[in-house]
Amino acid sequence: xxxxxxxxxxxxxxxxxxxxxxxxxxxxxxxxxxxxxxxxxxxxxxxxxxxxxxxxxxxxxxxxxxxxxxxxxxxxxxxxxxxxxxxxxxxxxxxxxxxxxxxxxxxxxxxxxxxxxxxxxxxxxxxxxxxxxxxxxxxxxxxxxxxxxxxxxxxxxxxxxxxxxxxxxxxxxxxxxxxxxxxxxxxxxxxxxxxxxxxxxxxxxxxxxxxxxxxxxxxxxxxxxxxxxxxxxxxxxxxxxxxxxxxxxxxxxxxxxxxx
Amino acid sequence: xxxxxxxxxxxxxxxxxxxxxxxxxxxxxxxxxxxxxxxxxxxxxxxxxxxxxxxxxxxxxxxxxxxxxxxxxxxxxxxxxxxxxxxxxxxxxxxxxxxxxxxxxxxxxxxxxxxxxxxxxxxxxxxxxxxxxxxxxxxxxxxxxxxxxxxxxxxxxxxxxxxxxxxxxxxxxxxxxxxxxxxxxxxxxxxxxxxxxxxxxxxxxxxxxxxxxxxxxxxxxxxxxxxxxxxxxxxxxxxxxxxxxxxxxxxxxxxxxxxxxxxxxxxxxx
Amino acid sequence: xxxxxxxxxxxxxxxxxxxxxxxxxxxxxxxxxxxxxxxxxxxxxxxxxxxxxxxxxxxxxxxxxxxxxxxxxxxxxxxxxxxxxxxxxxxxxxxxxxxxxxxxxxxxxxxxxxxxxxxxxxxxxxxxxxxxxxxxxxxxxxxxxxxxxxxxxxxxxxxxxxxxxxxxxxxxxxxxxxxxxxxxxxxxxxxxxxxxxxxxxxxxxxxxxxxxxxxxxxxxxxxxxxxxxxxxxxxxxxxxxxxxxxxxxxxxxxxxxxxxxxxxxxxxxxxxxxxxxxxxxxxxxxxxxxxxxxxxxxxxxxxxxxxxxxxxxxxxxxxxxxxxxxxxxxxxxxxxxxxxxxxxxxxxxxxxxxxxxxxxxxxxxxxxxx
Numbered sequence: 056x057x058x059x060x061x062x063x064x065x066x067x068x069x070x071x072x073x074x075x076x077x078x079x080x081x082x083x084x085x086x087x088x089x090x091x092x093x094x095x096x097x098x099x100x101x102x103x104x105x106x107x108x109x110x111x112x113x114x115x116x117x118x119x120x121x122x123x124x125x126x127x128x129x130x131x132x133x134x135x136x137x138x139x140x141x142x143x144x145x146x147x148x149x150x151x152x153x154x155x156x157x158x159x160x161x162x163x164x165x166x167x168x169x170x171x172x173x174x175x176x177x178x179x180x181x182x183x184x185x186x187x188x189x190x191x192x193x194x195x196x197x198x199x200x201x202x203x204x205x206x207x208x209x210x211x212x213x214x215x216x217x218x219x220x221x222x223x224x225x226x227x228x229x230x231x232x233x234x235x236x237x238x239x240x241x242x243x244x245x246x247x248x249x250x251x252x253x254x255x256x257x258x259x260x261x262x263x264x265x266x267x268x269x270x271x272x273x274x275x276x277x278x279x280x281x282x283x284x285x286x287x288x289x290x291x292x293x294x295x296x297x298x299x300x301x302x303x304x305x306x307x308x309x310x311x312x313x314x315x
Numbered sequence: 316x317x318x319x320x321x322x323x324x325x326x327x328x329x330x331x332x333x334x335x336x337x338x339x340x341x342x343x344x345x346x347x348x349x350x351x352x353x354x355x356x357x358x359x360x361x362x363x364x365x366x367x368x369x370x371x372x373x374x375x376x377x378x379x380x381x382x383x384x385x386x387x388x389x390x391x392x393x394x395x396x397x398x399x400x401x402x403x404x405x406x407x408x409x410x411x412x413x414x415x416x417x418x419x420x421x422x423x424x425x426x427x428x429x430x431x432x433x434x435x436x437x438x439x440x441x442x443x444x445x446x447x448x449x450x451x452x453x454x455x456x457x458x459x460x461x462x463x464x465x466x467x468x469x470x471x472x473x474x475x476x477x478x479x480x481x482x483x484x485x486x487x488x489x490x491x492x493x494x495x496x497x498x499x500x501x502x503x504x505x506x507x508x509x510x511x512x513x514x515x516x517x518x519x520x521x522x523x524x525x526x527x528x529x530x531x532x533x534x535x536x537x538x539x540x541x542x543x544x545x546x547x548x549x550x551x552x553x554x555x556x557x558x559x560x561x562x563x564x565x566x567x568x569x570x571x572x573x574x575x576x577x578x579x580x581x582x583x584x585x
Numbered sequence: 586x587x588x589x590x591x592x593x594x595x596x597x598x599x600x601x602x603x604x605x606x607x608x609x610x611x612x613x614x615x616x617x618x619x620x621x622x623x624x625x626x627x628x629x630x631x632x633x634x635x636x637x638x639x640x641x642x643x644x645x646x647x648x649x650x651x652x653x654x655x656x657x658x659x660x661x662x663x664x665x666x667x668x669x670x671x672x673x674x675x676x677x678x679x680x681x682x683x684x685x686x687x688x689x690x691x692x693x694x695x696x697x698x699x700x701x702x703x704x705x706x707x708x709x710x711x712x713x714x715x716x717x718x719x720x721x722x723x724x725x726x727x728x729x730x731x732x733x734x735x736x737x738x739x740x741x742x743x744x745x746x747x748x749x750x751x752x753x754x755x756x757x758x759x760x761x762x763x764x765x766x767x768x769x770x771x772x773x774x775x776x777x778x779x780x781x782x783x784x785x786x787x788x789x790x791x792x793x794x795x796x797x798x799x800x801x802x803x804x805x806x807x808x809x810x811x812x813x814x815x816x817x818x819x820x821x822x823x824x825x826x827x828x829x830x831x832x833x834x835x836x837x838x839x840x841x842x843x844x845x846x847x848x849x850x851x852x853x854x855x856x857x858x859x860x861x862x863x864x865x866x867x868x869x870x871x872x873x874x875x876x877x878x879x880x881x882x883x884x885x886x887x888x889x890x891x892x893x894x895x896x897x898x899x900x901x902x903x904x905x906x907x908x909x910x911x912x913x914x915x916x917x918x919x920x921x922x923x924x925x926x927x928x929x930x931x932x933x934x935x936x937x938x939x940x941x942x943x944x945x946x947x948x949x950x951x952x953x954x955x
Contacts, residue, residue: 082927108927109612203903203930211902214607222613392811394824403696410678411685413752418686422627422758430759431814431943433752435676435716440944443811449821452809452946453724456676456716458697464713471731475586477807477828492685496693524737 056114058126059103063090066098071304074134074159075101076123078141079231080108080195080219089138089289092297097304100134102126106142108199108219112227119234120149127157135307136300140165140289141191141260145234151246151273160307161249163300164269166261166286168235171268176236184232187259191286192219198287243272249306250276251299255284320470321517322510322581323480325557326378328371329506329541337537337555340563347506348374350488358386361445364428367505368405369441372486375507376442379482379554392449397478399453399469400439401461401485403546404493404503406432411492438486450478455546461485462549463571463578470523473514484509485550497545504542508554519561521553522580530567530580533559549578556581586734587833589798589955592658592788594650595894597881598633598781601653605891606898609880609906610928616767616779616882623751628758631766633781633882638748641677641691644701646784647746652705655742658788659796662708665739669712670728671698672721672745674885674942676714679750698746706742719846720940721745722785722889723948727805729789739791746784747885753780768883769910770847770876771854771918778848781882785890798955800897803935804833810945816852817941822860825947826937830864833951835935837868840951842905842933844892846941847876848883849910855917857939862921865937873931875924879910889940889948896936896952903932 061083063075073093075086083101090099105114105122114122123146127134137159139147144167150158174180193216197204204212250273254266261269263280270278279299281292289296327334328347335343348355350367356374365373409432416424431437436454443452453468455461462485469481487493489505497503512521522528533556538544544551552570559565560582571577595601598615599608608615618624619632637645651669654660660667676698680691694700697714717724722745729741758764761777769775789802806828810821830837843865846857865872877895878884884891899905907924914923938950 084927199927200904201930203932207902207904211603211607211610214604215611218608218611218613222611392809392821394808398809403693407678407681410681410750410752413755414682414685417623417626417751417755422623422629422755425752425755425759427756427759429752430756433678433750433756434674434718434943435678436674436718436942436944436946440718440809440814440946443809443945444814447811449809449811449824451724451727451807452717452944453728454716455713456673456697457712457714458694458699464711467737468713468715468728471728471735471737474735475731477727477731492681495690496681496684496696498690500693 056105058122058129060129061101061103063087063099063101064097067096070096070098071135071308072098072132073136073138073300074127074130076137076139076143076147077104078143079106080192082108085199085290088293089296092293093300100130104143112223115230118149119146123147124150124155124157133157134159136161136163136303138163138300141167142231145238148241151250152242154245160311161303163251163253163303165253165289166258168238169261169265169269170235170239171265172239184235188228189216189220191260192216194286198290244274246273247275249303251279251303252276253279253296253299255288256282257285260286320473320512320521320523321515322519322521322557323513323517324379324381324511325554326375326509327551327554328375328378329504332506332541336540337534338563339558342558356384360386365441366406366409366432367490368402368486368488369438371505371507372400372438372442372484373445375509376446376482376484379509379511390447392447394449395479396448397450397472397481398439398442398448399455399465399481399483400442401455401465401546401550402438402487403456403458403461404487404496405438406435407492407496408488408490409433442482442484448482459545459548461546465550466523466579469512473512479513481512482509483512483550485547487545487547501543504544506544508547508551510550510553510557519557520583527577527580528567528583530569530583532573533568533570535573553579586730587792588730588733588789588802589792589794590787590800590802590897591790591796591798592654593799593894593897594653595785595891596635596646596650597783597884597891598635599881602894605881606895609877609895610904612907612909614767614880614909621754627754628762628764629754630764631779632749633779635782638782640680641695642748642782643677643746644698647671647698647701647744648705650784650786651702651742651744654786654788655706660740660788662706666710667740667742668732668738669702669706669709669742669744670725671702671712671714672725672886673714673716674718674721674747675750675753676716679748682751717946718942718944719883719885719888720942720946720948721886723805723940723950724807726802726950727807727948730802730805733789733791741789742786743789744786745887745890747887748782749780767910768849768878770849770879770908771915771923772911773913773915775849775854778850779882781884783881783884783887783891785887785894787890787893800900800952801955803835803951803953804829805948805950806832808947812945815943817856818945819856819859821945822856822941822947823864825949826860826864829949829951835951837865838870839935840865840870840872840937842899842931842936843872843874844896844936844938845874845876846939847878849878854915858917858921871922873905873922873924873929875905876908879908889938892938892940893950893952896938899933899936900954903930905929905931
């Protein structure tokens, strides 16, 4: 199993390289709206990670970080910015805490899963995570349908959600849940490269409070929080997210001395 | 509105049946080859893998087209000629034999030559392939009323301009499986019949939709004595009526069950 | 002649119409290890089984679909002459096999589907069973259009059903070695076809019918290859496509979606690609192509109407399911656009639905929003 790469924009030969890592039950194609906002000069590459929509969870034998790393290793060079969403952001967090150089000169983490260390692991948390997970699948489907979601009857969407949850199965969910639990033990203090944590007030997955703890725990971290951002803000607010990525591109080019 | 169809050819191919009883004139003396001896009419080439029902159907079509004995070169597919075949038991022996082979020897012992026959449209598609008929191809498996459904289908294909000629053929075999499935009814008659239909005005009109012109029924006694042609029965009766009207000087004849409204009238003003 | 579809129902291994479409959009594959007593002897390891099959399962699925579609369309058999046309590839030949093996004789009236339809639609004036292999559903849809055009019926229930027979499974086992585990339409590495249980029913009414409709059938073209007993023929397929466009009075370039036959066999998929290129591509069309048999298997006689139901749902939602099982497009598909991996947002104007069968019988339908 390899991690295919999809070029969203060729860009200039010496232009900045931005790599994208999608979330669980999502697809590399979800980066298109953001890519369109990032202009013609930048070289934009989306990783097609094994936790894509419709997958059979055979990737669970290896860590998410392993898969992300093997995708990044196939890039022509270290990306100026790694943009990672949700579960893809968790894979990036693991690489960052291991101080993996391939994980980008700068990183944008959009709504990763994060459990602040003080938060106890209870059945209530488990139940809430299950609900959030189902909601996440449902919202992800709606988001991927775009404007057509309005024409899709609720029963069809519910059936698709049920099918996805059935396919993920308890084992798949537990993998995600354990990833989430383990975030409390990450060595965030090792992360000294610039990392922007992008989060929203309307996201049930990463609460503003948790996002704040996460950003504050990383020496290179800074928080960009907006009340109207939800879990799929890179699709719904592609313009605003693109501005954040552009800031990181400039920062990366400045620190690596390649800014032209 | 009465849909006017015209018959340009017709045949009965009922091996072993005594046709003289039906007052069939010159037909009474025609021999109908059994499925085993179909090569005498059709030629040998390509016949080996054909099941008995397909052979009988090919014989009936061959005769309805007025072809001389022997294999005729297959032309490029004629898109204007459609085939409507009617049969219920045509492929049951093949299906049963394949199932028994699987059970007794295993799937690998099954012959791929039987592949066409496990699908129920083997008769209609074999007729198309044999004579090069590239128009719509329909296999009606609708029980005893298959033939009238076939005639209705033929009329639709012509009216819709899907074909300018329809070869309507009915056939049933009388193998062990077919006989057993047909048990409890009058004895099954192996044989086929064919009527070639067009929408171009011709001497023999076939009325297939009510109100039908006044007509006397086709004599049913001989048809009953030949045995039950089941899915082919309506086509047998149609072909007989066509023959009696066109070749033996009968007036218009109504075709159908004695107790019901006829489903067609052969002959008379169109 | 155009006609309106006012009701539609299907049953596949993935469930009813909505469940099936949801699963198609999700990229699901319904193949499971073959549940057949003779499995070990057949060299067929997998199949796409629907719930509730078994003896006379085709008739049961058919009844369920006819009842659902008739209810959805508000079909009134008291005041209108309704004919039912049932397409099937294998009828209830499973019962004939059972008879051959165990001596349990089926009533011959149950080898066709008049009883199955009348049970749920007692007022129907006529039931005709058309056994036209894998394109039976498309053939009965064509006949329904002709019946409505000729005033031969006020409404037509167009239905189709098939379950697996041992004899057809044996033939599939003879030509696939090693056995196929899933159908992969249009894939370079496809390994052949598998059967799927399936049934479907559409209620079709004249183009001027009042009331809500699901789709308009612009026309259906038919042809017979008359070239080979079992192998497809590009010329024959092209004739059916051209006939469909001529009847509908439409141009191939207008088509923006094709629900392909796509059986995943060595011969069908290249032939279908060549025909699409010759008829649609050559006329300037560049439609998105999808196929469902990777998800639901080959539902034989029901395949055309299962495809039609999918087309109707694509028209309604603006979402097109990907070809389940397609990873690398076959060489003959170069230049054609396939829906892969994920569903595609597309509001089709004209949808071409293909079905080709044993014996070279081809049916191509064109559907559009009502």
